[in-house]
Amino acid sequence: MSSAPSAQGPLVVGVDSSTQSTKALVVDAATGRIVASGQAPHRVSAGEARESDPQEWWEALCAALRQCGPVAREAAAVSVGGQQHGLVTLDKGGNPVRPALLWNDVRSAAQARSLLERLGGPKEWADRLGSVPGPSFTVTKWAWLTEHEPAAARSTAAVRLPHDYLTERLTGLGTTDRGDASGTGWWASASETYDEEILGMVGLDPALLPRVARPGEIVGTVRDGGELPFSKGTLVAPGTGDNAAAALGLGLHSGTPVLSLGTSGTVYAVSEHRPADPTGTVAGFADARGGWLPLACTLNCTLAVDRMAALLNLDREAVAPGGAVTLLPYLDGERTPNLPHATGMVHGLRHDTTPGQLLQAAYDGAVHSLLGALDRVLDTDADRSLPLLLIGGGARGAAWQHTVRRLSGRPVQVPEAQELVALGAAAQAAGVLTGEDPSAIARRWGTTQGPVLDPMERDDETLSRISGVLSDAAPLLDRAPHGE
Numbered sequence: 001m002s003s004a005p006s007a008q009g010p011l012v013v014g015v016d017s018s019t020q021s022t023k024a025l026v027v028d029a030a031t032g033r034i035v036a037s038g039q040a041p042h043r044v045s046a047g048e049a050r051e052s053d054p055q056e057w058w059e060a061l062c063a064a065l066r067q068c069g070p071v072a073r074e075a076a077a078v079s080v081g082g083q084q085h086g087l088v089t090l091d092k093g094g095n096p097v098r099p100a101l102l103w104n105d106v107r108s109a110a111q112a113r114s115l116l117e118r119l120g121g122p123k124e125w126a127d128r129l130g131s132v133p134g135p136s137f138t139v140t141k142w143a144w145l146t147e148h149e150p151a152a153a154r155s156t157a158a159v160r161l162p163h164d165y166l167t168e169r170l171t172g173l174g175t176t177d178r179g180d181a182s183g184t185g186w187w188a189s190a191s192e193t194y195d196e197e198i199l200g201m202v203g204l205d206p207a208l209l210p211r212v213a214r215p216g217e218i219v220g221t222v223r224d225g226g227e228l229p230f231s232k233g234t235l236v237a238p239g240t241g242d243n244a245a246a247a248l249g250l251g252l253h254s255g256t257p258v259l260s261l262g263t264s265g266t267v268y269a270v271s272e273h274r275p276a277d278p279t280g281t282v283a284g285f286a287d288a289r290g291g292w293l294p295l296a297c298t299l300n301c302t303l304a305v306d307r308m309a310a311l312l313n314l315d316r317e318a319v320a321p322g323g324a325v326t327l328l329p330y331l332d333g334e335r336t337p338n339l340p341h342a343t344g345m346v347h348g349l350r351h352d353t354t355p356g357q358l359l360q361a362a363y364d365g366a367v368h369s370l371l372g373a374l375d376r377v378l379d380t381d382a383d384r385s386l387p388l389l390l391i392g393g394g395a396r397g398a399a400w401q402h403t404v405r406r407l408s409g410r411p412v413q414v415p416e417a418q419e420l421v422a423l424g425a426a427a428q429a430a431g432v433l434t435g436e437d438p439s440a441i442a443r444r445w446g447t448t449q450g451p452v453l454d455p456m457e458r459d460d461e462t463l464s465r466i467s468g469v470l471s472d473a474a475p476l477l478d479r480a481p482h483g484e
């Protein structure tokens, strides 16, 4: 007798192992009802480095599943969605050689610049890889590691992405998927294979990389033993990167734009056309189904705004309108625009500027970066009147919702479902059980149901003011630290 007697179908588990925490959902595959959930935090290093211990991700996964209770062990299938790009280096025993270098660690900016030139420039990268790799991409992190920590690189017997590492802890097999592989900078989206010339450029043996599973493949079963949080034999789906998982969770059709407000800010859509943006603004990711996920990502989203609220000793909702102050919240450097050495900047501060106006300026600066890429992630024939789907932790905030509506001039839909990455992983797990398209499963679950907030008149004055400050301040924002 299931400990979830009201379940109508088999139970599946979807996981979101993201920057700040692991979220796990036990879901009824027939209806999408969340039967149980759990969450456990991760630690991320402070300062210039952005690193996290993969073992802690595993412990957080086990803790989140313990919070779900015994029902988690009844899951027939599981899938893991994870933060993209992270460089996980494992020794011969499968143990991390060092903490993982995360997507938001920008120390490999110099390596990124060098790699662009060595392959022949941004257009060559875009044509082959689909993306122009910046310091967020795994390939630049591996180049950094070989230059700065050669002993660690020599001790590495396997290279994984965060979601690959957790999937392998379950199955004992090294696999990844095209969605997450497309964020490495060594998986060519044109050929859908690892690019051995690029691997050679950074001295990485292809044998250290995981097999790229096909969408919908069962990559293994949960192996026996230890404190594994699932029953032996539970089917394991390929998993994918968190944004591709969220796209599954939303059951996205092409042309519908998504703004995700989390540790990272992302704007993306699904497309049948392979992206190849030579400017590097749009990353040409693959999705988890066989199509494409053109995406732009910012480093400074909810954490930057929360930091400004803390500095101003304000609640995150205590914004005030009417300011003419500009705040570029580039506290961690910035990825979109590509300003890895940037820092936060305020312009237009006056005696009568209020704390609430300054906090609103932080929201404006964060959303301006995302909306600046919105048009570029959409196919030319996309209906620009469709609501923006707003997801991620920030989507729950009134100030975020209002800022997106005011600066986009578009209706905004906020799904009631809160953990779209984990829901997408659950849909993928359900898909390996039934053979159904995970996006069709998510649509059947009704995951995008939620209020549609009416459009507001677009605040073009604020948008152009921010663009003007950004343009005039570029030389200052792009200045590398002394000696780089």
Ligand SMILES: Nc1ncnc2c1ncn2[C@@H]1O[C@H](COP(=O)(O)OP(=O)(O)O)[C@@H](O)[C@H]1O
Pocket (backbone or CB within 6 Å): 018, 019, 020, 021, 261, 262, 263, 264, 302, 303, 306, 316, 392, 393, 394, 395, 396, 397, 398, 400
């Ligand atoms: N009610 C809320 N209003 C505004 N922001 C929120 C709210 N709840 C959470 N957040 C923000 O969401 C962020 C976490 O978002 P989430 O998408 O879970 O992060 P991750 O990128 O790690 O998956 C937090 O940093 C916090 O700033």
Ligand SMILES: O=C(CO)[C@@H](O)[C@H](O)COP(=O)(O)O
Pocket (backbone or CB within 6 Å): 018, 019, 020, 082, 083, 084, 085, 103, 136, 183, 241, 242, 243, 262, 263, 264, 265, 266, 283, 297
């Ligand atoms: O780097 C990207 C996308 O290219 C980020 O979206 C990471 O995948 C981190 O995701 P979150 O922790 O913010 O969910």
